[in-house]
Amino acid sequence: MSLLSVRDLTVKFAMRDQTVTALNQISFDVRRGERLGIVGESGAGKSITGFALMNLLSQPGYIDSGHVMFGGEDIVRFSDAQMRRIRGNRMAMIFQDPMVTLNPVLTIGQQMVETLRAHRKLSRAEAEQISILKLREVYIPSPEERLEQYPHELSGGMRQRIVIAIALLLDPELIIADEPTTALDVTIQADIMDLLLELCQSNKVGLILITHDLGVVSQMTERTLVMYAGRIIEAGPTRQIINDPQHPYTQGLINALPQQTLPGHRLKQIPGNMPSPAALPAGCPFHPRCDFAVDICRRVRPEIMRFAEVEIACHEVSRLHGIPYKEESA
Amino acid sequence: MSSLSTNEIPASRWSRIWNSKMGHSFRGNPVAVVSLAIFLVIAFGAIFAPLIAPFDPYDPGQIDIMNSEYPPIWIEGADPQFLFGTDDQGRDLWSTILYGTRLSLMIGLCAVALQAVLGISIGLLAGYIGGRLDSLLMRLADIQLSFSTLMVAIIFLAVTQAMFGSETFNQYAIYFLIAVIGVAEWPQYARTVRATVLAEKKKEYVDSARVLGFGPMRIMVRHILPNSLSPIFVISTVQVANAIISEASLSFLGLGMPPSQPSLGSLISSGFDYIFSGSWWITAIPGVVLVVLVLVINLLGDWMRDVLNPKLYKG
Amino acid sequence: MTDIIAPDSRPLLELKQLEKRFVLDKGFLETLKLRRGRIVRERRAVHAVNDVSLSVARGEALCVVGESGCGKSTVARLVAGLLTPSGGEILYDGARTDNRSRAGMMPLRKKMQMIFQNPYASLNPRMTIRQALEEPMHYHNPAMSRAEVRDKVAEVMRTVGVDPSWSMRYPHEFSGGQRQRIAIARALTVDPEFIIADEPISALDVSIQAQVLNLMLEAKEQRGLTYLFITHDLSVVEHFGTRVAVLYLGTLCELADTRTLFENPKHPYTRALLSAVPQLSDDHPKHIRLKGEIPTPINLPQGCPFYSRCTYANDRCRVERPLPVQKPDGSAVACHAVEEDRLDG
Numbered sequence: 001m002s003l004l005s006v007r008d009l010t011v012k013f014a015m016r017d018q019t020v021t022a023l024n025q026i027s028f029d030v031r032r033g034e035r036l037g038i039v040g041e042s043g044a045g046k047s048i049t050g051f052a053l054m055n056l057l058s059q060p061g062y063i064d065s066g067h068v069m070f071g072g073e074d075i076v077r078f079s080d081a082q083m084r085r086i087r088g089n090r091m092a093m094i095f096q097d098p099m100v101t102l103n104p105v106l107t108i109g110q111q112m113v114e115t116l117r118a119h120r121k122l123s124r125a126e127a128e129q130i131s132i133l134k135l136r137e138v139y140i141p142s143p144e145e146r147l148e149q150y151p152h153e154l155s156g157g158m159r160q161r162i163v164i165a166i167a168l169l170l171d172p173e174l175i176i177a178d179e180p181t182t183a184l185d186v187t188i189q190a191d192i193m194d195l196l197l198e199l200c201q202s203n204k205v206g207l208i209l210i211t212h213d214l215g216v217v218s219q220m221t222e223r224t225l226v227m228y229a230g231r232i233i234e235a236g237p238t239r240q241i242i243n244d245p246q247h248p249y250t251q252g253l254i255n256a257l258p259q260q261t262l263p264g265h266r267l268k269q270i271p272g273n274m275p276s277p278a279a280l281p282a283g284c285p286f287h288p289r290c291d292f293a294v295d296i297c298r299r300v301r302p303e304i305m306r307f308a309e310v311e312i313a314c315h316e317v318s319r320l321h322g323i324p325y326k327e328e329s330a
Numbered sequence: 331m332s333s334l335s336t337n338e339i340p341a342s343r344w345s346r347i348w349n350s351k352m353g354h355s356f357r358g359n360p361v362a363v364v365s366l367a368i369f370l371v372i373a374f375g376a377i378f379a380p381l382i383a384p385f386d387p388y389d390p391g392q393i394d395i396m397n398s399e400y401p402p403i404w405i406e407g408a409d410p411q412f413l414f415g416t417d418d419q420g421r422d423l424w425s426t427i428l429y430g431t432r433l434s435l436m437i438g439l440c441a442v443a444l445q446a447v448l449g450i451s452i453g454l455l456a457g458y459i460g461g462r463l464d465s466l467l468m469r470l471a472d473i474q475l476s477f478s479t480l481m482v483a484i485i486f487l488a489v490t491q492a493m494f495g496s497e498t499f500n501q502y503a504i505y506f507l508i509a510v511i512g513v514a515e516w517p518q519y520a521r522t523v524r525a526t527v528l529a530e531k532k533k534e535y536v537d538s539a540r541v542l543g544f545g546p547m548r549i550m551v552r553h554i555l556p557n558s559l560s561p562i563f564v565i566s567t568v569q570v571a572n573a574i575i576s577e578a579s580l581s582f583l584g585l586g587m588p589p590s591q592p593s594l595g596s597l598i599s600s601g602f603d604y605i606f607s608g609s610w611w612i613t614a615i616p617g618v619v620l621v622v623l624v625l626v627i628n629l630l631g632d633w634m635r636d637v638l639n640p641k642l643y644k645g
Numbered sequence: 646m647t648d649i650i651a652p653d654s655r656p657l658l659e660l661k662q663l664e665k666r667f668v669l670d671k672g673f674l675e676t677l678k679l680r681r682g683r684i685v686r687e688r689r690a691v692h693a694v695n696d697v698s699l700s701v702a703r704g705e706a707l708c709v710v711g712e713s714g715c716g717k718s719t720v721a722r723l724v725a726g727l728l729t730p731s732g733g734e735i736l737y738d739g740a741r742t743d744n745r746s747r748a749g750m751m752p753l754r755k756k757m758q759m760i761f762q763n764p765y766a767s768l769n770p771r772m773t774i775r776q777a778l779e780e781p782m783h784y785h786n787p788a789m790s791r792a793e794v795r796d797k798v799a800e801v802m803r804t805v806g807v808d809p810s811w812s813m814r815y816p817h818e819f820s821g822g823q824r825q826r827i828a829i830a831r832a833l834t835v836d837p838e839f840i841i842a843d844e845p846i847s848a849l850d851v852s853i854q855a856q857v858l859n860l861m862l863e864a865k866e867q868r869g870l871t872y873l874f875i876t877h878d879l880s881v882v883e884h885f886g887t888r889v890a891v892l893y894l895g896t897l898c899e900l901a902d903t904r905t906l907f908e909n910p911k912h913p914y915t916r917a918l919l920s921a922v923p924q925l926s927d928d929h930p931k932h933i934r935l936k937g938e939i940p941t942p943i944n945l946p947q948g949c950p951f952y953s954r955c956t957y958a959n960d961r962c963r964v965e966r967p968l969p970v971q972k973p974d975g976s977a978v979a980c981h982a983v984e985e986d987r988l989d990g
Contacts, residue, residue, distance in 0.1 A: 016354065041851060041852060041853075042850055155938045155939075157938050185713055185939070186712065186877065186879070186921040186922060187712065187918060187921045187932075187935050189921065189923075190920075190921035190923070190932045190934075191934065191935075193923070194932075194934075212850065213923060214851070214925060215922065215923030215925055216923045218923065218924065218925045218926075219923045219924070242925050252852060253851055254925070256851055256854070256855035257851065257855075257880065257925070258855075258880045258881050258883065258885070259880050259883070259884075259924075259925065261884065263884050263885075263903065263904075264862070264884070264885075266859050266862065267855040267858055267859050267884070269852065269855035269859055270852040270855070270856075271856075273820045273822060273823070273853070274850070274852075533766045533767075534762070534763055534766040534767035535766060535767050535768055535769045535770075537725075537727055537759070537761065537767075538759065538761060538767050538768075538828070539769075540726075541726070541727065541757075541758060541759040542754060542758075542780075542784070542785075542831075543747075543750065543751050543755075543784070543785070544780075544781075545747070548784075552780075553772075556771040557769065557770060557771055
């Protein structure tokens, strides 16, 4: 059984003069202990997915329809109180900026003990013991001293380790990491990624890694979702998506990386910009930037379809697989 | 190319403002709408006072001492000629209030303009050039702020009144008032402008202008100043209200506009002697106008601060 | 440090023992500190750039790489004249530029331009695109007529791929990629020969990064531009740079041709940096793990700045700062271990 199962999740934002659909009928599963990557550029809806899974969307955003089944229960229908029991406890989140999670006026120890005691019946001393254990697990030197320190006294890499330690405090079943290393330097990023990978593997924790960096996804995850303009356009095993991308956008994204071109030559760029969710083009949202776009792409939005291991939303890919264009699928 | 791009300008400037974020928030805020409406009515009355007012309070030929202290028309014993009654000298109170509001508004606006010119220049220089000049100018501002505005104004006005004599002073009272209110409050502007300049100076567009070789004057005036306007707008509204109050206070104390050219403050003051002899309206009606005027300006300022949300550094 | 020889005999830009310190304790009272019960006078300073010497030849793209706090942006700002060095010299086309007044810099302003990291901040939000582009042209060419300026602006806009009919719009109406194009257009309006690019693509999305990088390559070929390219992204360096300078804590670790550096990195820091880049490839190569984290550049140790994190460090590294030494393949490496051949491989 899947640990997390998302079905037709749609998130809308009620703006001043219109309602904008930021996520459009997203469906995917995360198995117990599985590492899933969500890739996309800014505005693709990947961060909103993370917030929606945690039921953390704030005004003007709201879940319009769909289900998020976590451990067999639909958490979309949960009350705030029910959600609080899950958040931080069975499901934890790591943000890009550690200072979003850490309270600057409390010591690391206070924050860890608070978190523990909010969910478990523990004495202060017991909670501190667990905190020290967890800090040691994320390779923080002299954890006893760190408990007394304030976030601003620590370096960026150290802070992100502490955020990971806090996320692991209550042994969650799923961690949602939203660009956890984007603000860090490469050498530190590599360390943090190694750490996250190791912890997820050894503790059998599911991981949803939201990032724009294909290299990170390639190193960290087993399966990948590629998002574009609020939809999943390609999903499947990470290796297959990186090595043999099918959707023209995924191909473009990978080919645009400087590593894919001989030094000094032109990069294979994708023309244009991602459309704003308020002004999506008719048909396939990628068609204005797509080299393969034909008439039907401009009129009919492609449904996501399964081809063996991968799922792809593209008329051209469907045609190559011998499925004729379907007019009525709009 | 030019014809193409001029065609690109979408709609008129007014519809742009109407549809902007400010326009939206304005329409959604009844307090702001009502305040602006009241302010416009008062401003309209003040600007067109000579056309609206039935009498000219500055013309001694139209004043008859026999008409003094008529009550407003809704009270028994009123003369229907005089809508709000008359004051102790027999002037029509309605006309006098219109002219007085005109004076009060003018003094307020001019004094704030003077403050703004002084404060913005000093704030720009202090913020952009920094270093010793900054320390010097800001210490000056601190010293200026440590004197209460009214105290400085009272001393200055009392001394000038004594020096030039009442006659000359009354003739030039309006200029003295503008000067003293203007000079006394520039540090408010200077501090706010300096704070925004310090924030703007760090942004890359200023570096970009420096790399292009632009001079400090050009960078300050063409690049930084337009980006520091929001907080300037906000404090301007508050300052106009403050200046009107300062003017009224000074006039009330007899250091402002002479009774022959009464502003709202001097009207209130002149009626104050009669408040216990039954002629309360001479003080009360101009008082209400003053309160309403200051209140709507402050409410507009509040709304503007909420919309523009600049970081106001006060004190 | 004259042994670091650029391909061209006369470099376009030369940095000689460049140094920049930012004093932290400015006032007299701030310099007083309590140390072991005694009041001492101490002035702390951030050593942002220490003894950096390098040169940029005409027509090349020298990339400066390093992690945050390594002083790469400070180098860019020193060269652009936005900061004054605390020591050393900057020579442009053989003439010193670091001690010039604003008026003295004016002729250089047309030759040397800068592109900034954040396209959301580098354009004045209250100026239309046309105003932003016309302003430098009017300023530097007062003799040009309005029509000429307008035509030139339209031409520059077309070369960077922004429709000239959008010139009446304000920056906030454009996406990040388009803004960066406009920022590049603004730098190109004065026909520069040398461009300092401070992380020009790191604020942009992957597909937009490729567009902007291509644009910069095109401008290089068409106009014969020389670049000083500051970045933290090594894959961009490999693609864009002809030579690479690796900085760590404001100090030059390694300077080499791009090919040489990527095929045969020598400095232990360069090796760690290269191994840390997440790759697309199937295998999961173990990256070289560095001890600890980057120390603060306040009051640097006297020895090698990389000493605290280096696995090859010995006593000599602790006390003696290594100087860049020329290698047979043309690279220059500042490392005692490399010099003594203590590294394996």
